[in-house]
Amino acid sequence: MDVKTRLMSTLAVFQHDLGSLASSWLVRVWLALSGLAVLFVLATQWRVSDDSTLIAQIMFFYLVVPWFLVAIMLGVGPVAGNRAESLSDGVLCRPVTRHEYLLASWAARVIVVLGVFLVVVVPAILLVVFADRPESLFPATCFGILAALFVVCLVLTLQVSLAFLMGTLLRRQMVTVALLAVGWLVSAAVLGAFKLEEFSPFSLSKAMPVLLCQPWREEDRVPDAIEAEKISEMIDSVGSWFGVDAPPPPKKNQYFDREAFADISLWRVSLGYGIPTLLSIGLATLVFCRRDL
Amino acid sequence: MVTVPFFIRENGIGNPGLIRKLCIDPAVRGEFSPKGAKIEADRPNNLLGATPVAQEGRLYVDAAIQTERLTKVFGSRLIAVNDMNLFVPKGAIFGLLGPNGAGKTTTLRILLGLQRPTAGRAVVFGRVCGPNAVEVRRSIGYLPTNPQLPGHLRPVDYLDLVGKLCGLRREERKPRIASLIRAVGLLSATSQKIKSFSTGMATRLGIAASLVGDPPLLIWDEPTAGLDPAARRFTLDLIRELGKTRTVVVATHILGDIDQICDHVGVMHEGRMIFSGPMRDMKRRLRRDEFTLEIEADDERLQQLVGGISELDSIVAARATVQTVTVQIAPEHERAAILSEVLKKVTEAGLPLLSIHSGRNETENAYLQLLDEDEAHGFQRFELNSARQTSASHRNASNEG
Numbered sequence: 001m002d003v004k005t006r007l008m009s010t011l012a013v014f015q016h017d018l019g020s021l022a023s024s025w026l027v028r029v030w031l032a033l034s035g036l037a038v039l040f041v042l043a044t045q046w047r048v049s050d051d052s053t054l055i056a057q058i059m060f061f062y063l064v065v066p067w068f069l070v071a072i073m074l075g076v077g078p079v080a081g082n083r084a085e086s087l088s089d090g091v092l093c094r095p096v097t098r099h100e101y102l103l104a105s106w107a108a109r110v111i112v113v114l115g116v117f118l119v120v121v122v123p124a125i126l127l128v129v130f131a132d133r134p135e136s137l138f139p140a141t142c143f144g145i146l147a148a149l150f151v152v153c154l155v156l157t158l159q160v161s162l163a164f165l166m167g168t169l170l171r172r173q174m175v176t177v178a179l180l181a182v183g184w185l186v187s188a189a190v191l192g193a194f195k196l197e198e199f200s201p202f203s204l205s206k207a208m209p210v211l212l213c214q215p216w217r218e219e220d221r222v223p224d225a226i227e228a229e230k231i232s233e234m235i236d237s238v239g240s241w242f243g244v245d246a247p248p249p250p251k252k253n254q255y256f257d258r259e260a261f262a263d264i265s266l267w268r269v270s271l272g273y274g275i276p277t278l279l280s281i282g283l284a285t286l287v288f289c290r291r292d293l
Numbered sequence: 294m295v296t297v298p299f300f301i302r303e304n305g306i307g308n309p310g311l312i313r314k315l316c317i318d319p320a321v322r323g324e325f326s327p328k329g330a331k332i333e334a335d336r337p338n339n340l341l342g343a344t345p346v347a348q349e350g351r352l353y354v355d356a357a358i359q360t361e362r363l364t365k366v367f368g369s370r371l372i373a374v375n376d377m378n379l380f381v382p383k384g385a386i387f388g389l390l391g392p393n394g395a396g397k398t399t400t401l402r403i404l405l406g407l408q409r410p411t412a413g414r415a416v417v418f419g420r421v422c423g424p425n426a427v428e429v430r431r432s433i434g435y436l437p438t439n440p441q442l443p444g445h446l447r448p449v450d451y452l453d454l455v456g457k458l459c460g461l462r463r464e465e466r467k468p469r470i471a472s473l474i475r476a477v478g479l480l481s482a483t484s485q486k487i488k489s490f491s492t493g494m495a496t497r498l499g500i501a502a503s504l505v506g507d508p509p510l511l512i513w514d515e516p517t518a519g520l521d522p523a524a525r526r527f528t529l530d531l532i533r534e535l536g537k538t539r540t541v542v543v544a545t546h547i548l549g550d551i552d553q554i555c556d557h558v559g560v561m562h563e564g565r566m567i568f569s570g571p572m573r574d575m576k577r578r579l580r581r582d583e584f585t586l587e588i589e590a591d592d593e594r595l596q597q598l599v600g601g602i603s604e605l606d607s608i609v610a611a612r613a614t615v616q617t618v619t620v621q622i623a624p625e626h627e628r629a630a631i632l633s634e635v636l637k638k639v640t641e642a643g644l645p646l647l648s649i650h651s652g653r654n655e656t657e658n659a660y661l662q663l664l665d666e667d668e669a670h671g672f673q674r675f676e677l678n679s680a681r682q683t684s685a686s687h688r689n690a691s692n693e694g
Contacts (some may be wrong), residue, residue, distance in 0.1 A: 005460040012457030016443070016588040066662060087441055093405045094506070095431040096425050289424060292408040 010100045013091060017108035021074065032194040037061050051063060051128055052138045053256055055148065058124050062117055062152050063205040064188075071113050071156050072180050074175055075163030080210045089293060098289045106281060109160050114153050121149070133135040138268075142276045144212035147266050155201050155240065159184070160278035168284045168291075197264055198272030206248060207264045214266075239256035294425055310374040357383045357409050357510050357540040358404060360672070365399050365564075373399040375564035376413070386536035388551035388572075388659060389544040391561035398435035398438065400561070401512050405435055407639065430461065434503035436513040440495055444488030448498050449477055451487060459506035466505075474503040479526070493524035500531065511541045517550055548660055560663050567667045575659045584632065586618045587647040588639065598642045605634055616647070 021027055039223035041057050049057065056096055059069050108230055161183075167175045358381035363376040374396040381387045391397050402408045402417050406424045415422040417429045442451060449470060455468035474480055477497040482490070490498065496516065503511060516532070532541055532554050545551060551558060553570075556571045559569040568575060588595060593617075599618055602610040608621040608631060622631050637644055 005462075008460050011457045012454055016454050020443065051610060087443060089407060089437065090443075090502075091458060092407060092442065093430060093433070093435040093437075094455060095427045096458055101467060141561055290409075292404075 009094070009096045010104045011100055013096065013104035014108050014272045017105050018111060021108060026070065026073060027116065031119070033114050034061070034116060035066065039123045042127070046133070050138045050213035051133070051140045052144070052209040055125055055140055055145065055212055055260055056205065056256055058121055059130075059148060059152050059208055060205050062121075063155060063201040063208070068159050068184060068201070069177075070161040072163040072184070073177055074113055075160030076167035076176050076180075092293060099285050102285050102288050103281075106161070106164050109164065110157050111159050112275070113156050117152065117156060118149070123150075125149075132149055135256070138209060138213050140198070140212040140224050141215050143216040144214045147214060148208055148212050151204065151266070151269055151273070154270060154277070155204065156186050156281070158273045158277045161277045163279040165284040165287070168288050172251055196272075198268045204269065210262060210264050210268070213268075214264075299341060309439075347575065355383050356416070357385070358387075358415070358417050358542065359382045359411065360400070360415045363400065363403065363410050363415055364412040365396070365403060366411045372564050374403070374410075377561070377564065377568075379415075379559055379566055381540065381542060381559075382568060383540055384536075384555040386532065386541045386543070386555045388555035388558040389508070389542060389561065390546065390548070390551055390558060391544075392546055392664070395546075395561040396564040397561055399564075401435070401514055401542070401544055404512065405433060421576065423552045432508050432510055433507065434506060434508040434511045436496075436503045436511070436516055437497045438515040438518055439492065440499035440502075441688065442487045442490075442495055442498060442502075444486060445481060446487055447485065448474060448487065449499075451482055451498065452501060455502045455505045461506065463658055466635045469505060469507070470501075473504055481637045492519040495523060496520060496528070500528070502534075509539050511535060511539060512542045512544075513541070515546075516543060517545065517547060525550075541585060560660060562664055562667045565667070568663050575663075582624055583619060584614065584626070584635075584649060584650050584651050586620065586635070586639065587616055588618060588644050589616060589647055590642075590644045594642065594644060598638065601638045601642065602635055605638070608635070610635075 036138065038058050040055070040060075044052050045057055087102070092098065157161070163176065164178055166180050167173070168263075170176045171180070190199045190201045191200035192206075194200075194201050195206075197203040197207040322519075323389060358375055358379060360379040363374055363377045363379070363608055364372075368374050377396070377400065379400065389397050389400070399408065400415075403410050404417060404422050406422050406426050406429065410426065418432055420426060420429045420432075422429050443454075446454070452470040452473065453466065456470060461469070475484060477500055479497055479501070480492060487495065487498065498512075501514070503513065513532070516528050520528060531544060532619065535541055536554070536556075543550065543555065557570065558572050558575050560567050560575075588598070590598070595612060595616075595618065599610045599612055602608060602620060603619070609621045609624045611619050613619045620632075620635055622628050636646070636649075
């Protein structure tokens with residue numbers, strides 16, 4: 001059998017799952033609520049936050065709460081729950097191998113989750129970057145934006161993959177979602193206490209403004225952000241001696257911590273979320289290929 | 294008898310390619326024994342013959358399905374299939390009978406690779422079944438009980454999906470789907486979503502889905518469950534028609550269906566195959582020594598008739614209901630001669646005979662008798678199995694020695 005025919009069944013499962021998920025009420029509602037949440041952030045923070053902080057605030061919903069719950073619900077395997085099991089039987093009694101089915105199904109879930117994220121966030125970022133806004137002290141760089149998008153996509157992929165693995169192991173949809181949600185929040189909070197942005201999405205969200213300001217090359221780096229802040233304060237005080245009123249400084253957001261995460265590394269973060277993702281997919285495939293349906 | 298010596302793997306059921314090569318001559322049909330290393334030729338075609346249950350360590354060339362000591366235990370608690378040997382000849386319409394929980398569905402799911410056997414193995418057209426046995430599933434069209442179909446799709450979309458899963462190219466897939474939709478009578482429902490389908494319509498769509506890949510083996514699990522009489526008739530006729538060109542396995546506990554369509558039958562009870570063979574063999578097992586006469590008469594005259602019949606040698610007569618008399622003939626006597634004596638008595642009494650029949654439905658009787666016998670064996674079953682295993686281990690030990 002040629003590769004094209006071999007791929008046909010995998011693509012069929014992928015397209016079917018993609019279509020089913022895209023037309024589900026969960027995805028539609030999530031898309032609408034995500035859009036509203038981003039609009040709310042833009043409306044309230046437009047004048048008071050600089051570019052990188054504003055973009056980081058938009059991404060907060062995907063890294064911390066509440067959208068991780070939706071990613072988990074969508075990711076819970078195609079074989080968790082009675083109805084899902086029956087439907088998967090309908091596919092797996094045809095000439096499709098289990099790993100083909102699993103990978104196609106996983107890919108469909110990841111694409112849907114990332115699709116919703118990108119559809120909502122990318123237009124908002126473009127708006128922030130290209131709109132006529134007050135000069136930003138911490139402007140987001142092109143590299144920083146792409147790196148931030150990549151990292152959030154990686155975290156969402158990890159959430160889907162973990163849900164996929166747990167769904168394959170436990171087979172009970174609601175139990176899986178509840179366990180994973182609690183586990184995710186607890187572990188992220190504990191690791192976040194140690195400021196481990198490589199493992200904790202809570203820490204990662206705090207480090208996001210720093211990542212958004214990173215340049216393509218080290219030589220292109222603008223003076224250190226902290227330094228820039230000090231210089232700005234100095235200029236303001238000099239201006240006040242001559243009776244010149246400086247424009248009100250942007251309100252400093254206490255949540256984001258530029259000093260603690262100044263050494264954030266894209267490589268470390270990618271490995272921190274990428275390796276567990278690959279392990280989850282591998283383990284899910286191994287478990288699924290060895291178990292009864 | 295022609296004996297052709299050859300070697301095959303001791304642990305396996307043999308190399309199907311090699312076996313096919315050796316069996317170019319269609320007259321060579323029979324069994325392969327890894328230990329005996331020989332082919333027995335000039336045997337009757339298994340499809341027509343009465344070789345009911347596969348023997349340990351042998352492969353029937355004409356087998357569509359063969360299982361060897363198949364066992365499935367769920368979580369060390371539930372024994373769903375117990376040391377089961379099944380043989381389904383190619384081209385047969387095979388009825389897999391058994392009460393609920395007998396292990397029929399589990400057996401079928403093992404054949405499809407949806408479940409793994411705890412011990413033993415299953416072979417379909419010479420290929421071992423398993424989760425990644427794609428070629429096995431390519432040769433099977435499966436219809437589950439009350440199929441769960443994706444409700445958001447329309448029938449054509451669903452069949453298209455199944456066609457793609459079977460690896461059919463577009464130019465082959467589209468016309469086949471159109472003809473199948475027409476064949477199962479869903480032409481008027483193509484614009485509806487599947488979630489609006491009745492049970493009968495969903496079953497018909499499931500039937501069409503099982504036929505999309507044009508497989509040589511159909512496995513249908515309770516295809517008539519929940520159907521109205523017209524849909525049931527349609528399904529049974531379809532099975533009969535499909536059975537002319539392919540092997541069909543129908544798992545059910547509805548005896549009437551099996552009786553109408555199957556030429557071979559296997560009876561499962563508590564996970565074991567207690568009978569497997571041609572339908573006629575099963576019916577032959579029935580003891581038909583009891584007859585029922587339906588006679589129109591008042592009580593007194595009927596009682597006189599019963600007394601008269603009872604005077605005959607080797608007969609026990611009794612009144613069953615108001616108008617019926619049962620006549621039981623001793624097994625060693627010629628039934629036709631004795632029945633003619635009985636009928637003569639009825640004529641002499643001047644009573645109108647409304648009907649005469651032998652017990653209940655034949656298949657039902659045979660089936661219930663098999664279940665009764667299996668229940669009655671009790672501990673003996675265990676001893677038979679133990680003896681078989683002991684002899685097998687002795688044989689292995691002597692071979693190794």
